[in-house]
Every structure is written in C-alpha cells, then in structure tokens.
Amino acid sequence: MRKDPFPVDTLISEEDICNLSRERKFISKEIQLGHKVLVFGKRNTGKTSLVKNVIAAQWQKKEKKAIVFYVDLYGVKNITQVTARVANAYSWALKRNQPLKGIGSTIVDVLKSFRPVMKIEADGTPTLSLDLDAKRPEHSLYELFSKFNNLYEKDVSILIVIDEFQEIHGIDECEGIFRDTLQNLNPNIPVIIMGSKKHLLSLMFTEPKAAFFSWGQHVEFSVIDYKEYYEYLKDRFNEVKLSLSYEDSIVIQDLMLRNPEAINRICSWIFSNPPSNKRIDSTYIHFALGELVEGRRSAMEEYLKQFTPAEDRVMAIFAKEGGVIKQPMKKDFLKAADVSVSGMKGIVIKLENDAVLYKEKEGYVFADALLKQHLVKFR
Ligand SMILES: Nc1ncnc2c1ncn2[C@@H]1O[C@H](COP(=O)(O)OP(=O)(O)OP(=O)(O)O)[C@@H](O)[C@H]1O
Ligand SMILES: [Mg+2]
Known part of the structure; x- marks a missing residue:
C-alpha cells in the first residue's frame, strides 16, 4: 500500500x-x-x-564543527520552566552533535548546575532530563547562553533557534533577560526566533518600546499561492490515478482557509477514501469535509471543553457568520451570545490569545477551518 502523501x-x-x-532562500542566506x-x-x-x-x-x-541549538518554549509559564527547557535543549543539542572534540569540559561545566532526573514515560520508556537550581533560574539561563560564546571561541559554529518565542511575553522579567542574553552573544552567532501569534510578537518586536524593537530581519509565512498548491495536490493525487481540476483545488484551499x-487533513481523508469514479470534484470534496468533521467530533468537543459557555456561544456565532468578522461588537452578536460589550471584548482578546481567531486587516478570521466547520455543524 502507498504511503499517505499528506x-x-x-x-x-x-x-x-x-x-x-x-522563505527558505532568504533565511538560509541570513544565517550564513x-x-x-x-x-x-x-x-x-x-x-x-x-x-x-x-x-x-x-x-x-555545510559547517565543519557545528551545533544546532533548538528550543521550543510552547506553554512555558514561568522563568524556571523557560530555563529548564533551555537546559534540556542544550544537553540534547550536545548529545546529538557528539563527538565535538575539545568541548567536553565546557559541557561538564555547564551541566554541573543541573540535577539529572529520571522519568518514566506513559509507555514505560525511561527518559533522563535535567532539573535546575530553582533558586536562581535566570542565573542558569545567563550561564547557558554564555557557554555558546565559549563554544564559538573554540571554533564550533552555532545556530540558535528559539521556537514559540511569544510564550515568554508577560512572564515577569523574561523578555529583559532574553534581550540581555541575546545582546551578549557573540555577534557572529546566527539566531532564528519563531512564533505563531503575530499580535503578541508585534508587541515584543515592533512597538517602539518593545524589548526586541528593531531586532533582526522579519520573515512572514503567508498563504501559499493557489497555483503552487494546485500543482502540489494534483501531483500527489495523480500518483494514485485520482484527478483534481484547478477549480476544485480552489474549493479545497478555500474551505480549509x-x-x-487543514488542507493535508482533508486530502489525507480523500486519499484513504477515494471516489469510485476517480474524480475529486466539488460534491466529493464537500462530502469528504462532512465525514472528516464527523470523524473528529469527539476530539473537537474535548478541545472545546477548555472554553466557557459564553466563549463557546461567541465562537459558534462567529463560525456561522461565514467569512470575515468585521465588527465583533455588533449588537446582533451581543444579543445572540447574551454577553455585554465588555464581556465580548474580553472574549475576543482571549480567542485571539489562544490563536482561535486571527486579526487581519478586514476583521477577525478563524485559524482552524475544521473547528469552524465543527461549530457550524454541531452548534
Ligand atoms: N508548506 C507546507 N506544505 C505541506 N504541508 C504543510 C506545509 N506547512 C505546514 N504543513 C502541514 O502543517 C503541519 C504542521 O507543520 P509545522 O509544525 O512545521 O508548522 P508550524 O508553522 O511550525 O506550526 P505551529 O505554529 O503550530 O508551530 C504539518 O504536519 C503539515 O501537515
Ligand atoms: Mg512550529
């Protein structure tokens, strides 16, 4: 059987x-x-x-002696958790890049301030992680970053990648500490910071008083051109003799926002449940979407449990509105959701912070097409 290409x-x-x-060419050139x-x-x-x-x-x-340091800050709530993530990522990066001769003592040095902790995962596998001296988490963070300079001086090339960076926004002192550590890095060390919540990143990087104002080159991943996506989808379906027209590929792309x-999810469903006449047309696409939404119903309800009844009502009203929500504070919405003006304001902020909604020039849009379809169907 053929592997799912989505x-x-x-x-x-x-x-x-x-x-x-x-995006690839630009980022590669910059880090070089x-x-x-x-x-x-x-x-x-x-x-x-x-x-x-x-x-x-x-x-x-391309580099001779090189380390990629990658840390994901998704979900961190305080500076201790931030430092623990950085420490674990550090030990992981060094482990993966062995043997790098001559840096052994540096590793031992930095890892001395951490306590190894053995955990047993749900599936029974033991994993070793590092716990840090909780009394001085920011100190450990400075120490870890200063070691990058030591490594660099020993002719080790380093690439630092920090993912979901917006998560540190609002954690006491954290932005200041990162600003300081990044400023003290050797200027030749390339750094990539990534994030998925534009409104929070803009508070951190573009406001004049922001901690990272004018830091680095900015690269936005925006929508992929319709035609490019059509070629990608068509080629993958053609391999299993399924046909898709350009117009119908647009139906998929638009339905999946x-x-x-989301495009991969619906295409994966179609790939596993191909139409008998081998033509992926608009009728079949809508049928696939219905089946997909039905199949994910309980998982989606589970996800929705984190929201209050008022938030749930607002999401459902917005979903049924169709396209862009130009005026979320509209009287009709307030009435239908049974919330006050300030209540609605708070809910919209929460939905944006949770990346349920994105604010675009024209208004608010849903991030997740399948969540939107779920709300339309089941609310
Ligand atoms: N350019 C693409 N081509 C095909 N599939 C893609 C593409 N970009 C994203 N995907 C799909 O999105 C999924 C998530 O990709 P990835 O985690 O790299 O995105 P991300 O932008 O880092 O997301 P997040 O903001 O949630 O961290 C992949 O498993 C794949 O299904
Ligand atoms: Mg990501």
Whole structure:
C-alpha cells in the first residue's frame, strides 16, 4: 500500500513541503551571514518543519564543527520552566552533535548546575532530563547562553533557534533577560526566533518600546499561492490515478482557509477514501469535509471543553457568520451570545490569545477551518 502523501501531526520533511522556497532562500542566506531572523506566521504553516528539518539541517552539513541549538518554549509559564527547557535543549543539542572534540569540559561545566532526573514515560520508556537550581533560574539561563560564546571561541559554529518565542511575553522579567542574553552573544552567532501569534510578537518586536524593537530581519509565512498548491495536490493525487481540476483545488484551499495542515487533513481523508469514479470534484470534496468533521467530533468537543459557555456561544456565532468578522461588537452578536460589550471584548482578546481567531486587516478570521466547520455543524 502507498504511503499517505499528506502527513499531519508531525514535522514534515523537505519533499513534503509545498513551496516556501522564497522563505527558505532568504533565511538560509541570513544565517550564513551570522544574522538574526524573526520568523512568524499563522499556526501550521510549516515554520518549524522548514527551519528545523531543512534550513538548520543543511546549514549544519555545510559547517565543519557545528551545533544546532533548538528550543521550543510552547506553554512555558514561568522563568524556571523557560530555563529548564533551555537546559534540556542544550544537553540534547550536545548529545546529538557528539563527538565535538575539545568541548567536553565546557559541557561538564555547564551541566554541573543541573540535577539529572529520571522519568518514566506513559509507555514505560525511561527518559533522563535535567532539573535546575530553582533558586536562581535566570542565573542558569545567563550561564547557558554564555557557554555558546565559549563554544564559538573554540571554533564550533552555532545556530540558535528559539521556537514559540511569544510564550515568554508577560512572564515577569523574561523578555529583559532574553534581550540581555541575546545582546551578549557573540555577534557572529546566527539566531532564528519563531512564533505563531503575530499580535503578541508585534508587541515584543515592533512597538517602539518593545524589548526586541528593531531586532533582526522579519520573515512572514503567508498563504501559499493557489497555483503552487494546485500543482502540489494534483501531483500527489495523480500518483494514485485520482484527478483534481484547478477549480476544485480552489474549493479545497478555500474551505480549509488556505491552511496547509487543514488542507493535508482533508486530502489525507480523500486519499484513504477515494471516489469510485476517480474524480475529486466539488460534491466529493464537500462530502469528504462532512465525514472528516464527523470523524473528529469527539476530539473537537474535548478541545472545546477548555472554553466557557459564553466563549463557546461567541465562537459558534462567529463560525456561522461565514467569512470575515468585521465588527465583533455588533449588537446582533451581543444579543445572540447574551454577553455585554465588555464581556465580548474580553472574549475576543482571549480567542485571539489562544490563536482561535486571527486579526487581519478586514476583521477577525478563524485559524482552524475544521473547528469552524465543527461549530457550524454541531452548534
Ligand atoms: N508548506 C507546507 N506544505 C505541506 N504541508 C504543510 C506545509 N506547512 C505546514 N504543513 C502541514 O502543517 C503541519 C504542521 O507543520 P509545522 O509544525 O512545521 O508548522 P508550524 O508553522 O511550525 O506550526 P505551529 O505554529 O503550530 O508551530 C504539518 O504536519 C503539515 O501537515
Ligand atoms: Mg512550529
């Protein structure tokens, strides 16, 4: 049986990435020059896959002695958790890049301030992670970053990648500490910062008083061109003798709000349940969407449990509105959702912070096409 060519729930490899060649060329060139880059874009647009699996991997191949340091800050709530993530990422990076002669003592040095902790995962596998001296987490963070300079002085090339960076926004002192540590890095060390919540990143990087004002080159991952996506989808379906017209590929792209992960989900469903006449037309696409939404019903309800009844009502009203929500504070919405003006304001902020909604020039849009369809169908 043929492997599903529409992977989801995973970082994807180079051959599965549709387009992004402009972003790839630009970021690769910048890090080669030792520059700093801020990569941002909506959720599930391929940022981590491209940077980690393609750009960083190729950069490392070109360098003689090289370390890629990758840390994901998703969900961190305080500076202790931030430092623990950085420490674990540090030990992971060094482990993966052995043997790098002559840096052994540096590693031992930095790891001395951490206590190894053995954990047993749900599936029974033991894993070793590092716990840090909780009394001085920021000190450990400075120490870890200063070791990058030591490594660099020993002719080790380093690429630092910090993912979901917006998560530190609002954590006491954290932005200041990162600003300081990044400023004290050797200026030749390239750094890529990534994030998926544009409004928070803009508070951190573009407001005049922001901690990272004028830091690095900014690269936005925006929607992929309709035609490029059509070629990608058509080729993959053609391999199993399924046909898709350009117009029908637009039906898929628009229904999925042009989000690559959502597009992969519906295409994966069609790939596993091909139409008997081998033609993927608009009727079959709508049928597939219905089945997909039905199949994900309980998982979606589970996800929705984190929201209050009022938030749930607002999401449902917005979903049924169709396209862009131009005026979320409209009287009709307030009445239908049974919320006050200030209540609605708070809900919209929460939905934006949780990346349920994105604010675009014209108004608010849903991030997740399948969540939107779920609300339309089941509320
Ligand atoms: N350019 C693309 N071509 C094909 N599939 C893509 C592309 N970009 C994203 N995807 C799909 O999105 C999923 C998530 O990709 P990835 O984690 O790299 O995105 P991300 O932008 O880092 O997301 P997040 O903001 O949630 O971290 C992949 O498993 C794949 O299904
Ligand atoms: Mg990511």
